[in-house]
Amino acid sequence: MKKDGVKLFVDGKRLDGRELDELRPIKMEVGVLKRADGSAYLEWGENKIIAACYGPREVHPRHMEEADKAIVRVRYNMAPFSVPDRKRPGPDRRSHEISKVTKEALESVVLTHLYPKTVVDVFIEVLQANAGTRCAGITAAALAMADAGIPMRDLISSCAAGKIEGKVAVDMMGAEDNFGDADLPLAISPQKKEVTLLQMDGNFTRKEFEEAFNMAMKGCLDVYEIQKQALLKKYEV
Amino acid sequence: MRRLVIPGELVSKENKKMGTGVARKDGEIHSNQLGLLDEKENFVRVIPLSGGYNPKEIDFVIGVVSYVHNTFWKLDIASPYKSILPGGEFFRDLRGKERLRDILPIGSAVYVKIKEVTKSKGVFTTLKWRGATVLKGGFLIEISPSKVPRLIGKKDSMIDILRSESGCEILVGQNGVIWINGPVENMDLAIEAIRYIEANSHKRGLTDYVKNMLIEKRKNL
Incomplete structure (x- = not known):
């Protein structure tokens, strides 16, 4: 993955002037779409993501229905203009995978037994991408679901860690992701710190992995605080 | 003032009777929904601010x-x-x-x-x-079912004001569907008031505000 001649550290700081354990600036807003049951808009560094949640509602097609619980469906989609080279529109291998892991990360906290024979639909649209969109997507989707009033045990917060030039760092941006050595996205339910998503791309030693995991976990908890504020802000008097 | 709670938030460490929107986890009571916390001496529940309608046999x-x-x-x-x-x-x-x-x-x-x-x-x-x-006649509008109790008010206080001040027949279903029947201008007035209640249901002192609003607007009819 590494290319020669690309420097990822300037004067001991990262390309955008961050420390190794510093997140990019994050901005969240809840209830941005009028016609959706719940929605959220998220800016995470250069990432811009909008998430919408519908339901619980009737399941179509009918054969997907479960007699004793609600199902959760997630669609992750990148806009053609979200990346420097135009992305061919429509579902591809990558977005299928992200939809699936996001669905599993979110489903684990939904109280599905309360609404049998129904579906909770979540749509994640990436308007602008700059590494870490799956984490940002999960974070936005959790907000949209809470806004829609879906009964949930907990929120889901997500953050990634990685390795750049042999050093473990949290929340990698585009250049670091492309020329770095490893990437470790993590999603947790913050109350009990249970892991609901953990993927790894590249190589970590065991020690590095533990360091990265702890860094990502700390990042998730920081993200959780911002999520809380965003939800409370909507109903501020 | 009722506190706003988010899903998963710790609501009470004591053993209390539980209403909707809360669940017991390791002896502590946690919220299951985004909503307003209603906590009494021996009872706790979360009043949801959004969400679908789940049919109940008394409704x-x-x-x-x-x-x-x-x-x-x-x-x-x-x-x-x-x-x-x-x-x-x-x-x-x-x-x-x-x-x-x-x-x-x-x-x-x-x-x-x-x-x-x-x-x-x-x-x-x-x-x-x-x-x-x-x-027969009239027409239907929809609001979020979680806002129906606010629209009706304590002992029907809010809905009584809406009926008398707007001069319309109004029926509210627990599922959030509302039937309004009356002269066209009055129906517009009633709908405006209902939409206002829907948007501001988490605020206090709504009944008086709506009453004054309706009286003011009716003068102009």
Whole structure:
């Protein structure tokens, strides 16, 4: 993955002037779409993501229905203009995978037994991408679901860690992701710190992995605080 | 002032009776929903601010006929679940002589009581109940079912004001469907007030504000 001649550290700081354990600036807003049951808009560094949640509602097609619980469906989609080279529109291998892991990360906290024979639909649209969109997507989707009033045990917060030039760092941006050595996205339910998503791309030693995991976990908890504020802000008097 | 809680938030460490929107986890009570915390000495619940309608057996709802079979009507009750109004539950005996589609064609609105909700979420309704009726004229608007208690108010305080100050007939279903009937200008007024209540349901002192608003606006009619 590494290319020669690309420097990822300037004067001991990262390309955008961050420390190794510093997140990019994050901005969240809840209830941005009028016609959706719940929605959220998220800016995470250069990432811009909008998430919408519908339901619980009737399941179509009918054969997907479960007699004793609600199902959760997630669609992750990148806009053609979200990346420097135009992305061919429509579902591809990558977005299928992200939809699936996001669905599993979110489903684990939904109280599905309360609404049998129904579906909770979540749509994640990436308007602008700059590494870490799956984490940002999960974070936005959790907000949209809470806004829609879906009964949930907990929120889901997500953050990634990685390795750049042999050093473990949290929340990698585009250049670091492309020329770095490893990437470790993590999603947790913050109350009990249970892991609901953990993927790894590249190589970590065991020690590095533990360091990265702890860094990502700390990042998730920081993200959780911002999520809380965003939800409370909507109903501020 | 009631505190706003988010899903998963710790609500109480004591052992209390639990209402909706909360669950016990390792001896502590946590919130399950985004909503307002209602905590009393020996009771705790979370009042949701959004969310769908889950049919309950004591509720009155407003349904719209979506399909007519030989022996029953299917009603759309603004919920994930379709409900059924059997021909035998019409308030007068039909004796099998009339066709159901001549009595209540598709699109008719009814104010019905939910009689039974089966385990597999089959919803059975009835018109044979005091208050249940077929709705004629007027029109329907929808709000979030979680805001219905606010629209009705304590001991009907809010809905009484809406009825008297707007001069309309108003019926509110627990599913968030509202039927309004009256002169056109008054209906516009009532709808405006209902939309205001919907948008500001988490605030206090709403009843007085709505009353003043309606009185002011009625002067201009």
